[in-house]
Amino acid sequence: xxxxxxxxxxxxxxxxxxxxxxxxxxxxxxxxxxxxxxxxxxxxxxxxxxxxxxxxxxxxxxxxxxxxxxxxxxxxxxxxxxxxxxxxxxxxxxxxxxxxxxxxxxxxxxxxxxxxxxxxxxxxxxxxxxxxxxxxxxxxxxxxxxxxxxxxxxxxxxxxxxxxxxxxxxxxxxxxxxxxxxxxxxxxxxxxxxxxxxxxxxxxxxxxxxxxxxxxxxxxxxxxxxxxxxxxxxxxxxxxxxxx
Numbered sequence: 001x002x003x004x005x006x007x008x009x010x011x012x013x014x015x016x017x018x019x020x021x022x023x024x025x026x027x028x029x030x031x032x033x034x035x036x037x038x039x040x041x042x043x044x045x046x047x048x049x050x051x052x053x054x055x056x057x058x059x060x061x062x063x064x065x066x067x068x069x070x071x072x073x074x075x076x077x078x079x080x081x082x083x084x085x086x087x088x089x090x091x092x093x094x095x096x097x098x099x100x101x102x103x104x105x106x107x108x109x110x111x112x113x114x115x116x117x118x119x120x121x122x123x124x125x126x127x128x129x130x131x132x133x134x135x136x137x138x139x140x141x142x143x144x145x146x147x148x149x150x151x152x153x154x155x156x157x158x159x160x161x162x163x164x165x166x167x168x169x170x171x172x173x174x175x176x177x178x179x180x181x182x183x184x185x186x187x188x189x190x191x192x193x194x195x196x197x198x199x200x201x202x203x204x205x206x207x208x209x210x211x212x213x214x215x216x217x218x219x220x221x222x223x224x225x226x227x228x229x230x231x232x233x234x235x236x237x238x239x240x241x242x243x244x
Contacts, residue, residue: 005054005055005056005213006209008209009055009209009210009213010055010056010057012207012209012210013055013080013081013203013207013210013213013214014052014055014057014080015080017057017058018057018058018059018060019048019051019052019055019057019058019059019060019080019081020060020062020078020079020080020081021045021048021051021052021059021060021061021062021079021080021081021082021083022062022064022070022073022078022079022081022082022083022084023040023044023045023048023061023062023063023064023070023083024044024064024066024067024070024083024084025040025063025064025065025066026065026066026067026134026154026155027044027067027084027199028176029042029043029103029173029175029236029238029239030042030043030044030083030101030199030236030239031044031045032234032236033234039061040061040063041234042234042236043101043227043230043231043234043236043239044083044199045061046230046233046234047083047100047201047221047227047230048061048081048083050217050221050226051081051201051214051217054217062078062079066133066134066153066154067084067085067090067133067134067135068132068133068134070082070084071084071090071093071094071202072093074093074094074202074204074205075093075204080203080204081201081202081203081214082094082201082202082203083199083200083201083202084135084199084200084202085134085135085197085198085199085200086099086135086198086199086200086202087135087138087139088138088142089138089141089142090138090202093205094202094203094204094205095202095203095204095205095206095207095211096200096201096202097200097201097202097211097214097215097217097218098198098200098215098218098219098242098244099198099199099200099218099242100199100200100201100218100221100222100227100241100242101199101227101231101239101240101241101242102196102197102198102199102239102240102241102242103173103174103175103196103197103199103238103239103240104173104174104175104193104195104196104197104238104240105136105139105171105172105173105174105193105194105195105196105197106118106171106172106174106177106189106190106192106193106194107121107128107169107170107171107172107177107189107190107194108162108169108170108172108177108180108181108187108188108189108190109168109169109170109187109188109190110166110168110186110187111185111186111187112186113168113169113188115168115169115190116190116191117190117191117192118190118191118192118193118194119192119194120190121147121168121169121190121194122143122144122145122146122147123146123147124146124147125147125168126146126147126148126168126169127147127148127150127165127167127168127169128140128144128147128148128149128150128167128168128169128170128171129150129152129158129159129161129162129165129167129169129170129171130149130150130151130158130170130171130172131151131152131153131154131155131157131158131172132151132152132153135197135198136171136172136173136194136195136197137149137151137171139194139195139197140171140194143194143195147168147169150165150167155172155176158170158172159180169190171194173197173238174189174193174238175237175238175239177189178238196240198242199242200218201214201217201218219244222241222242222244223244227241227242228241
């Protein structure tokens with residue numbers, strides 16, 4: 001998929017002869033199942049496998065329970081690449097390629113809410129439940145000016161917080177909300193979105209040649225239709241191939 005590979009890039013990305021790929025288990029669109037040994041399966045693990053194949057080295061998947069934990073490990077020599085959403089807060093510790101897929105993020109509101117569009121949520125007095133340190137939370141922290149963010153850890157805890165404290169909106173990935181709203185009479189998903197999460201391949205900072213290789217790989221994977229094939233292979237609803 002790319003031009004002739006320099007041995008230096010292989011040494012930089014897989015210094016131990018194995019490509020260690022950090023995988024965020026909490027993203028149910030990119031990790032959709034488990035293999036016979038309990039290994040993560042889905043679009044993100046398959047992207048990692050394709051990168052390892054291009055480098056001609058074995059792959060070791062390194063699972064993390066959340067994207068924040070994966071990003072925290074950037075300076076702990078636990079992974080060589082990390083497949084999570086690209087966000088400025090994470091870019092302080094990691095370098096990211098362009099996105100290979102996008103995921104819309106929007107709000108769920110309870111019965112009786114006067115809100116109708118995502119753009120209306122950021123106003124004084126509105127309380128938004130959001131899962132801490134997700135990519136969409138990081139976006140909200142940077143951009144919300146008037147509403148109040150109320151955090152919990154993980155989607156289930158955040159959903160319970162939204163219900164128990166009777167908050168005004170629940171921020172989440174739209175595909176997750178589409179499943180929940182069917183089971184909740186009177187609840188609505190607002191029109192529009194507040195952002196689209198850019199799922200990318202990250203690596204350690206200050207490795208320009210490695211980043212250039214990964215950037216080229218991602219661009220080729222999108223342009224060739226490989227990413228679209230992965231989405232179809234795993235039958236994922238809610239993932240969109242990122243534009244070039």
